[in-house]
């Protein structure tokens with residue numbers, strides 16, 4: 402139902418995937434993998450059983466190496482700066498375990514920072530300071546420049562694309578200011594990779610592969626710019642044998658290798674589709690979503706700038722229980738959405754939001770179905 406019909410430009414993207422049982426408007430949680438990705442995962446898992454897990458891993462080395470080159474290109478760091486980990490959460494924790502920090506160091510964030518990141522920063526003994534934003538939640542670059550000059554933090558952390566609503570931070574401009582001030586910029590690219598341009602000259606980027614890249618679950622990426630490699634403090638047990646690039650030493654060694662092979666396959670497909678075409682299409686999808694859902698009784702479309710990507714949010718205005726609405730949409734209409742609770746971005750959210758995040762194959766028909774279903778409750 403959510404599939405674009407054969408006349409739309411993204412029908413080939415849809416046709417490469419198993420038919421979805423319903424309407425998938427929840428790609429910010431996890432996107433649907435293609436048959437090629439599913440087959441690559443299954444093939445590697447079978448090879449492990451047939452030849453031995455570590456023999457199979459050695460056989461997959463060229464695929465993994467090529468995938469790391471592709472990913473390095475998407476994130477704008479050298480390939481030796483890429484480590485496979487299990488998730489964005491794992492990547493951030495791994496990075497912080499090696500970053501040269503002292504307890505009490507300050508990390509500056511915007512209100513839309515991914516909530517669990519804040520907990521991770523605090524757990525690591527970092528003090529959180531707030532960055533100024535405009536009315537729409539976008540980082541105020543002038544205020545940032547003043548902070549970087551007067552009271553520079555140990556790092557600036559920015560969630561590139563917010564999880565809970567259409568909000569894309571000016572990461573490239575932020576990176577330039579941070580670079581000039583000698584302050585590292587850590588970018589949460591969980592919702593950004595495969596969605597917007599992530600080659601933004603950040604010092605650190607981290608993300609999972611399961612969302613807009615439509616890779617398998619359980620595989621994430623940590624990317625660190627070369628200028629920081631010598632400063633990383635690796636714990637001896639993390640050091641692998643041999644002469645490996647330093648960031649590879651942060652990679653998890655016992656891992657879902659089949660998933661990594663699948664992610665490398667997904668990234669190849671993403672590159673073949675053309676990242677810039679995908680980014681433009683996802684902006685278009687976001688605009689279509691907000692236009693189709695605006696004016697719906699009992700719901701307010703959360704305002705978003707023109708090119709805010711494909712994540713949109715609806716705020717209940719009649720006291721509806723968003724968790725219950727999300728469950729009814731799925732059970733009664735087969736429509737998959739997210740009930741976004743404030744824990745996702747406690748600095749920016751004042752209450753639950755219904756998140757709608759279609760992929761490139763989004764059809765107007767699927768959005769109308771959502772509108773009609775919400776209208777019928």
Ligand SMILES: Cc1ncc(COP(=O)(O)O)c(C=O)c1O
Pocket residue numbers: 429430487488489490491515560562563564589591592608609621
């Ligand atoms: C902005 C953002 N950061 C981080 C994460 C956490 O990613 P993971 O589940 O791979 O740890 C998410 C997950 O939805 C997210 O939206």
